Amino acid sequence: MNSREVLKVNKANLLLAFIVLGGLLILPFFIESFYASLLSMTYIYIIAAIGVNILTGYTGLVTVGHGGFFAIGAYTSALMGQYLGTSLLPGLFAGGITAGIVGFLLGFIFLRLAGAFLAIGTLGFAFAIGSIINNWPVFEGREGITLAPNNIFGFEFGDVGFYYVCLITGALIFLFAWSIIRSAIGRAFMAVRDSERASEASGINLRLYKTLSFAISAAFTGVAGVLFAHHTNYVSSETFADIWISVDFLVAVVVGGQASLAGSMLGGAFVVLLPYYLSELRDFASILKGVVLILVLLFAPAGLASIFQKFFQKTVFRVFPVKLDER
């Protein structure tokens, strides 16, 4: 393999990305606004899944607590709206940055934890955040906080406008994640995942890269949290103190495909759309989610992305060499 090939962008992937993005951009003209709203939720979970994937799939640090960052993002925007009168745009930045800072601190605290212990630690974090939301008066617990109708610079918009906000935010996060993963930093993350000893022997400062990964991952999921809050214009501990959100994120990453951005998209879609399409059989949807998770772990541990990749490989690969798994 020519080393020059490493820096080149996979043209087939680029084409696929354009086709998908183009399709999603014009989609609202052909569907009811309810479906636009459903897709917005899908984009939100995809953004969160990308966040989790950076930490778990690429850096190898398991997290079952990212619901905490989701909540931090949401409540940052909600409280800012309540006390400062801001809306979506400042909320996105503030939510992302706040979650990122907490993520950095958490990464530092958890530096010495690995594997199951790290997972338990992050779970503890999610419980702690949930507890804070439930009990500190400023967060209004179960009664919740209502957000002002969505607007940017005073221009109000509804479901379709919000769809575009989620799509564009998602596309930007995807692009940023892709840039990070391709870079020397992404390489360092994956090195830490594969061997901490060899990483240190190669000059990689574990403390720096673990906390950096935590920070970026938390920031992305925080942004998703902000969008989630503005999706319904309401935050309450009933939704955000729910530990299952964290589990859903991890399921999205594992089912979709670890260390794969396409996987995060497939996983995010899976976690949102499956319960919707089985909404008559509500509990069955949860059971099915669990069953699919187990099947993936047993038979396709690299997730849906690898399944799709095999499919592409057998069919259109000659003319359309996409690469969905890893990077």
Next chain:
Amino acid sequence: MSNLIAKDISVYFGGLAALDKVSLEVLEGSITGLIGPNGAGKTTFFNCVSRFQHYISGILKHGNRDFRRTRPHQLVKLGISRTFQNINLFNSRSTLDNILIGMHSHIANPFSAMLSLPGALKRERYLLKQAEKIADIVGIKDTLGETVNSLPYGIQKRVELARALASNPRLLLLDEPVAGCNEEETCELIDIINYLNKEMNITVLLVEHDMTMVMSVCTYIYVLDFGKNIADGVPDEIQHNPAVIEAYLGEQNVS
């Protein structure tokens, strides 16, 4: 002139002295060997030098710098690189990626890198060229695109060496570089090590069990047994040193 000085290094595991006042000196430009029966403390010493192991007492110096507070990842910037006994590669990555990760200390700053700014991309292109050169020196240029865990053991050993070389070290610490290699692979590695030392002026400290290899490659040898220095000298002296022979014969009797 010395590259590395160790004086009276001691390490205790519980009540057991893994290293008991071990001293050694690696002269600039040399290929220094560290040998001894199994369990003598060679890898423990290596881990002290590469800072994966704390030493209770003693002095470890590289140039003017005392190592006590140095952390493992800081060694690369000091020009020191190591390989691992049972190889320690980034298994999911390609050969090229393994070498590139070895060059981590030369990347553009994280901020530019994450945003894929032009400066960072330029640096990446430069690193890629350097990686190809290193792969060439070690003879693995045609495996650059392969995932390393699909490669044969002998090639993996070379990838490990390439990774260590990637950071442009002045001092190379090789932990059993020919362990598990057949005669042909051993000869090839000896050639590479000699090339690195003579043509690229890299000082080498190596731990090894293969006596033929050690005697043919090393310019100076230290011998450890039960965590203590028992002899040091040029290969000829060591080969005829009664204490050394005793230590190895003792090992033979036990096994």
